Amino acid sequence: MVAALKLQAEYPDTVYHVKQGGTGSALSIRDFSLFYGAKQALFDVTMSVENGLVTALIGPSGCGKSTLLRSLNRMNDLIDGLSTSGEITFGGTDIYAPQTDVIALRKRMGMVFQKPNPFPMSIYENVIYPLRVDGVTDKRILNETVERALQGAALWNEVKDRLHESALGMSGGQQQRLCIARAIASEPEVLLMDEPCSALDPIATSKIEELIEELSGHYTIVIVTHNMQQAARVSDNTAFMYLGRLIEYGDTETVFTQPKLEKTHEYVTGRFG
Ligand SMILES: Nc1ncnc2c1ncn2[C@@H]1O[C@H](COP(=O)(O)OP(=O)(O)O)[C@@H](O)[C@H]1O
Numbered sequence: 001m002v003a004a005l006k007l008q009a010e011y012p013d014t015v016y017h018v019k020q021g022g023t024g025s026a027l028s029i030r031d032f033s034l035f036y037g038a039k040q041a042l043f044d045v046t047m048s049v050e051n052g053l054v055t056a057l058i059g060p061s062g063c064g065k066s067t068l069l070r071s072l073n074r075m076n077d078l079i080d081g082l083s084t085s086g087e088i089t090f091g092g093t094d095i096y097a098p099q100t101d102v103i104a105l106r107k108r109m110g111m112v113f114q115k116p117n118p119f120p121m122s123i124y125e126n127v128i129y130p131l132r133v134d135g136v137t138d139k140r141i142l143n144e145t146v147e148r149a150l151q152g153a154a155l156w157n158e159v160k161d162r163l164h165e166s167a168l169g170m171s172g173g174q175q176q177r178l179c180i181a182r183a184i185a186s187e188p189e190v191l192l193m194d195e196p197c198s199a200l201d202p203i204a205t206s207k208i209e210e211l212i213e214e215l216s217g218h219y220t221i222v223i224v225t226h227n228m229q230q231a232a233r234v235s236d237n238t239a240f241m242y243l244g245r246l247i248e249y250g251d252t253e254t255v256f257t258q259p260k261l262e263k264t265h266e267y268v269t270g271r272f273g
């Protein structure tokens, strides 16, 4: 197999052999570059994110995984001196078009971060926080949302009798599932997760991984992970990034077991990290 591997220079473009979800692409990234001031962090990234599937972004630290993830919901907008070129479309709309309503865009994409970040309030209030922001006051809707989101995040049974206790008293793994519940409370289409298990122990990690499997199909999920076993376990498609470039993108099994490029092979077999 190794003999068949090629160097990227032998390919005109990044390799594509992605698994299709059957319902098309949720996000389409074309020739996307990003600069933090003078420093270029992404170089001509072109890839699609398939509807209802789990897409993993892997690659060594500093290769641009978080930058690309944050570009999808324009979280990077808050950074001074940021500039981009190229295009990202979501359901056909250009995310970076001047007329794009960024608040509305972010509502369609829930985000989960490396460290669980529950707010210092009750479990109940954490989950319905996005609805509170929208001014929803109907108790029935709020109660239904809490149950649906906590069920969805596989947390309901553990917390249903203490919904009004502080979220800060939960374990780290529960806090992260609470953050997932909060992210799905407003029924987004996409879930963006940036190394959601990096602060968790192995048992809490495997619960989140099971949850990701349950959520896929209902949501389009993009997950950044430095844990290659995790990418192999949870994702349908894997994008390997290196030094700000997308090197290889394909269905996860192929990327891990029969990568097309030598660089990908070296990374997935742990020869550099
Ligand atoms: N706010 C920022 N300002 C300037 N440079 C940044 C900023 N955030 C990230 N970078 C740089 O961009 C590159 C990609 O970073 P990042 O997307 O965080 O990588 P990864 O998530 O793969 O570890 C790195 O060189 C990093 O130092």
Ligand SMILES: [Mg+2]
Pocket (backbone or CB within 6 Å): 065, 066, 067, 224
């Ligand atoms: Mg990162």
